[in-house]
Amino acid sequence: MPAILLSEPPLNPVHEIFHVDRILKPEEFTLPRRHKIIAVLPAYNAERTLAATLADFPPGCVDDILLVDDGSTDNTVAMARDMGLTVIVHEQNRGYGGNQKTCYRYCLDHGADVVVMIHPDYQYDARVIPHAVGMIELGICDVILGNRIRSRAEALKCGMPWWKYISNRGLTIFENLMLGQNLGEFHSGFRVYRRKVLETIPFERNSDDFVFDTQFLVQAVHFGFRLGDIPVPVRYFDEASQINFRRSVKYGVQTIHTVMRYWLNRSGLWKSPLFEARTA
Numbered sequence: 001m002p003a004i005l006l007s008e009p010p011l012n013p014v015h016e017i018f019h020v021d022r023i024l025k026p027e028e029f030t031l032p033r034r035h036k037i038i039a040v041l042p043a044y045n046a047e048r049t050l051a052a053t054l055a056d057f058p059p060g061c062v063d064d065i066l067l068v069d070d071g072s073t074d075n076t077v078a079m080a081r082d083m084g085l086t087v088i089v090h091e092q093n094r095g096y097g098g099n100q101k102t103c104y105r106y107c108l109d110h111g112a113d114v115v116v117m118i119h120p121d122y123q124y125d126a127r128v129i130p131h132a133v134g135m136i137e138l139g140i141c142d143v144i145l146g147n148r149i150r151s152r153a154e155a156l157k158c159g160m161p162w163w164k165y166i167s168n169r170g171l172t173i174f175e176n177l178m179l180g181q182n183l184g185e186f187h188s189g190f191r192v193y194r195r196k197v198l199e200t201i202p203f204e205r206n207s208d209d210f211v212f213d214t215q216f217l218v219q220a221v222h223f224g225f226r227l228g229d230i231p232v233p234v235r236y237f238d239e240a241s242q243i244n245f246r247r248s249v250k251y252g253v254q255t256i257h258t259v260m261r262y263w264l265n266r267s268g269l270w271k272s273p274l275f276e277a278r279t280a
Helices: 012-017 050-055 076-082 094-111 125-138 152-157 162-179 195-200 212-222 245-267
Strands: 037-045 064-070 086-090 112-120 143-147 190-194 227-232
Touching: 037 050, 037 094, 050 076, 064 076, 064 094, 064 112, 076 086, 086 094, 094 112, 112 125, 112 195, 112 212, 125 143, 125 190, 125 227, 152 162, 162 212, 162 245, 190 195, 212 227, 212 245
Parallel strands: 037 064, 037 112, 064 086, 143 227
Antiparallel strands: 112 190, 143 190
16 A cells, blocks of 8 residues: 555545555565564544554564554544554543553563554654664664654744744753753654663653653663664644643653753762663
8 A cells, every 4th residue: 555645634534445464464575573573553532644654654564563542532443443453442541651651561561572652643654664673673772763853944844833843952952962862853753662671761650741751761861772863754734643832831841850850860969760770
């Protein structure tokens, strides 16, 4: 099935002819893989974009696809089951971070060697999954992020709100400086992790809110994991999920607070449980 172009709205009917076996059991020959790769989709009201996201998954790129639904009020769950995905349902909304906790516990329990987290809102191009996973399998990085900010002109032209671009740039510069990294973006919804990262980071102690992602990356730096990124196209459109200005401000403040906690812990002034290794 050809990928859906940005000029074509990701409409619901796509799921009527799509099934996950096209990805998990490709008809064409694919090279044997040494590692088990599980993709996780933390979902909330993703009915309109789920099929388009999955249509871009290259055949044979993963061994399992888990969708964790966080109390959606649309047909996300029914659609995911029709497509053959593995589905876990939160009867009540647990928040973005709470959703990811369920995702990662499933991956650890089911023997994942590499975990791909991608938002099912079609903001991120799933075609890059094999390339991002390859960086993990080659031992070059332990964490790979999708970088949407290749240039200011492209980000704004493709619909990223100007205030979100400015805050993304400002926070990323701050985080790179304070954490000794050189990432193009710290705030991506496309991430790939080596199993050891999930086994070490105490992600259950993290927030159930959006700052979960920041806490996770700061923890990765604390534990000495190698972070890298890979360019992905910028996709902003009406159906894509995004937090509003007020919640973005809250997220920004929480991000700065998390980095400060890292430094207080590193200096020994205030030990935080966020930076104590996971025990089980």
